[in-house]
Amino acid sequence: MLFTKSFFPKLLLLLRVGQAVAVPTQQFTLQDLDKFQEIAKQIAEGTHHAHAKVDDTSGVHGLEVGHQRGFHFENPSLDCKYTSQPLIYDKVMKFAVDTLYLWTLLDEQCHWTITGHFSLAGSYRNSTIFFVNSLWRLRAAFDMETFGIEVYALHGGCDSDMAMLEMHFFGTTLTGAPWHQLNLWSTRWEDDRIVEARAYIDGAQSGRLVKDYEVWSNSTQDTERDTLMPGPLGMPPMKMPPDGY
Template sequence: MILSQYLSYALLAFLLPSATFGRSILSIFGDSTQSPLPKSGCDDGTGLVDPDGKCNGTGVVDDPVPHDREGFKFENPSTDCKYVSQMHIWDSFKYLEKDMNKLFTVIHKNVSFTVVGHHPIAGRYHDLMHFYINALRRVSMLFFDHADLFEIHPQGIYGGCNAEWSVEEIQFKGVMNSGDNFDIINVWFTRWDHDQMVEIRTYIDAPMIMDALHKNEIWWNGTTLRDNLHRNMNGEEKRERERERERERKGLYIDV
């Protein structure tokens, strides 16, 4: 009984390589009984992968049907790019309209992020987390009560593709907690690597962002809610305060 079992294993081991070799011969010289494979379900734009298709198993849809992108006219519609396509840039900003978590996908965690201007959001942020906590989240909370009305619309995209740097004009629209409408266009200079922003400089309209903070942050205008006590400063403290003010007048931004 045991001997016959060993013989069956040996026979199976002999036949399997033969069958495999036979299939390889057919693949070389062709097999007239074969027919073309059906069209893969990977590129129908639905994001659903056909289990019988020729997908690579990553869940990534190859060559999806392009969406409208609000009729945006791309200066360079090429997808054969060394750095990043303009379409990817458009999508990267649009993603943030409804899913702010995408921020951690489209921007590198160690990004060098500079917000230029004379306002509380301005500063040099040496990583994404500092920018998110000290700037982006602070601004996003101004729209918390009407988050569903927040919109992002890229207005212009220049450079990119085979250029490491690109310039974007981005419109941000929404309704603030105060009920006031908000509509601003910011200019972004972005450097890309592996489909992520690794260096950013953005220019924000100071009067508009300061007005938004003033109307929607309770502690921004706290003097209306409490009495403030001001202690008398000694001579050295007054001189230090003057030095701080002088540095603020000369400097464009702060380090965070």
């Protein structure tokens, strides 16, 4: 891992816990995964209808939008060795209104880590696994017409490949329940895309939403069990007692 403990400041996140309400489950199939991969290919080629226009890579648009929304850039420079703060801001705000912009925001091999101890926490080795196993599951619970992201602060970037984003995610679930959550993303950028990230979120709130929303099991007889996943009691004894059983 490229992240070190010394990189992360000690932060106190004041989290407003919303209410999670169970709603019918949205099904996900292998055909959907094929669709996602095809969309990723179209976006990379610039032929997808949502991104047919050339994406602004200068950061000028992000600078304008940020100023319109009253956002303060610590470093508004567009003359940068790495990705500028205005361009980072622009990409995050585009992702807020179009989930599929994820394929432009993240590198295909982006290593994304969600910290904590809940159902979505873990290390995702590429953007497809992260999208399918985490983001899409959360997205399916929301009324996307009300979903939004407000960037509170943006640190780093420009002359550093590391950037820290403090954000407020807000909206309502499909049943109208309010949702408010603070997110902290620690990211590393290459070629104006996130190649590595560590996300600090309200795990209890997110885990409860997934638990209440997903009233199903995604395991079948075809699931390959190649990773130890002990239950609440932890690992069992792995050796036979000296006197036998």
